[in-house]
Amino acid sequence: MESLASELKESLGCDTFNPLDAVETGEAGGNDLVMFGSKPMAIFIGGKPFLTVHGLLKFPATKSYVTVDMGAIKFLANGADVMAPGVVDADPNIAVGASVWVRDQKNQRPILIGTALMSGPEMVSSREGKAVKTVHFVGDKIWNLAD
Secondary structure, three states: OHHHHHHHHHHHOOOOOOOOOOEEEEEEOOEEEEEEOOEEEEEEEOOEEEEOHHHHHHOOOOOOEEEEOHHHHHHHOOOOOEEHHHEEEEOOOOOOOOEEEEEEOOOOOEEEEEEEOOOHHHHHHOOOOEEEEEEEEOOOOOHHHOO
16 A cells, blocks of 8 residues: 555656545455555556545645646547647646546636546647547446445
């Protein structure tokens, strides 16, 4: 568990689980998950842990974020990938292939997690193309595993 918490802190910049927390690992829909307090709090993407949307709501992250304008929300809420024209800000340290979390511009709340298809600066400057491939979003099967 300590390595899980340290990997999450390194990628997201937030403290998460402590060594005394009771977490369980499991699999759902082909995804390896970490359950904590009856909610899916982390998912393994490419073998590395990353917080789910529930996890980001409990443990606010300061790194690996992509901010989208409010016009993109209705599409993302249905599982669409993030298109570069909707990106208004992104962590400049994001590299292609990195796991990222996407938040809305107004409330700064997490709405999905995915894989970066562009670097952070490229997402902000590009006016075309996909910026993030969606892996998990509010309302999907992983989100609905929570009690």
